[in-house]
Amino acid sequence: MHELSIIANLFEIMEEKAEEKKAKKIVCVKLRIGKLSGVVPEFLHTAFDMYKKDTIASGSELEIEEVPLKIECKTCGKKMVKDDFVFICTHCGSKELKTLSGTELTLEKMELEI
Amino acid sequence: MKKKEILVLEDLLGSNKKIASDIRTKLTQRGIFTINLMSSPGSGKTTLLERIAEHMRPETKIAVIEGDIETQRDAERIRAKGIPAWQIITGGACHLEAKMVGKLFPKIPSDLDFLFIENVGNLVCPASYDLGENLRCVLLSVPEGDDKPKKYPKAFTTSDCLILTKTDLLPLMPFDSQQAQNEALDINPKLKIFTTSALKDIGVKELVDFFILTRQNLLYKNA
Numbered sequence: 001m002h003e004l005s006i007i008a009n010l011f012e013i014m015e016e017k018a019e020e021k022k023a024k025k026i027v028c029v030k031l032r033i034g035k036l037s038g039v040v041p042e043f044l045h046t047a048f049d050m051y052k053k054d055t056i057a058s059g060s061e062l063e064i065e066e067v068p069l070k071i072e073c074k075t076c077g078k079k080m081v082k083d084d085f086v087f088i089c090t091h092c093g094s095k096e097l098k099t100l101s102g103t104e105l106t107l108e109k110m111e112l113e114i
Numbered sequence: 115m116k117k118k119e120i121l122v123l124e125d126l127l128g129s130n131k132k133i134a135s136d137i138r139t140k141l142t143q144r145g146i147f148t149i150n151l152m153s154s155p156g157s158g159k160t161t162l163l164e165r166i167a168e169h170m171r172p173e174t175k176i177a178v179i180e181g182d183i184e185t186q187r188d189a190e191r192i193r194a195k196g197i198p199a200w201q202i203i204t205g206g207a208c209h210l211e212a213k214m215v216g217k218l219f220p221k222i223p224s225d226l227d228f229l230f231i232e233n234v235g236n237l238v239c240p241a242s243y244d245l246g247e248n249l250r251c252v253l254l255s256v257p258e259g260d261d262k263p264k265k266y267p268k269a270f271t272t273s274d275c276l277i278l279t280k281t282d283l284l285p286l287m288p289f290d291s292q293q294a295q296n297e298a299l300d301i302n303p304k305l306k307i308f309t310t311s312a313l314k315d316i317g318v319k320e321l322v323d324f325f326i327l328t329r330q331n332l333l334y335k336n337a
Contacts, residue, residue: 001208001239002207002208002209002238002239002242002243005207005209005211006126006127006242009126009127009128009129009130010126012129013122013124013126017120017122021118021120023118024115027117031126036267036268036271037242037268038238038239038241038242038268039242084264085264085267085271085301086300086301087271087300087301087302087303088300088303095303105125105126105127105242106123106124106125106126107122107123107124107126108121108122108123109119109120109121109122110119110120110122111117111118111119111120112117112118112119112120113115113116113117113118114115114116114117114118
């Protein structure tokens, strides 16, 4: 349950950006969360709703896009989505793989009222 | 009043990563090799550290940062062995963050060879936080069961070493050591695996030799 700590970091970034843009309110916050990011989206929602009270984002909505774990095989060049976290190429059995996505914990966009 | 959408694209752990990277640079420059130990509570991190200390000292200078939700107990155990140890009490937080390690920075003697960080006992959350370590180890004890790597993939995919602990209990437990190792290698083929029992002093010497060699390699590369 480190989701609250991650939400605290999120609010630091959100408030800094809102101030930069001289926003009156934050209306919507969009995150991209990888399958292998180690956080549970449901808990992020709970933590976000607790944290937003009495902030510039008190009336805001949190949207989370879950990003699948996608890898590319360095041996055969094929790309694949891995739901089982097994880092072995499904096509040729190689263990030389590159992670393309799935580890994100990113604040992608914000909608502001200016 | 108008609405405006802005693109941010910031890593939510970006500030932690930056602090960790600073810590790593500063410690490595002093020749201090830092090892982050992660595992469930009770898998034997402190006992392993006590045994590691016996093998390393007096030739090798070590210190330990202990992370726990409450109590000074682990730091006291390490200090009782004559090793400098500092306790971070997180007061509820389930993991250590780089800024907590950063606060201790002024206390860390510059003539150390190794700094061990014993993370809060938890196989989930610590995996997301870089603490500025050079090497990350995950411990898995025999009583926990051989099915843990795929259940808690992040701890295993982000680690450099897997240390199987309490292997003196293997004859008493339905723990398939090969199965546990294969499962861990499936999710992280680069894992270096060590089989240990700190209590019976099995495999700890090999682990210590590996730590010393890895530190020497790093210092040689940076020289």
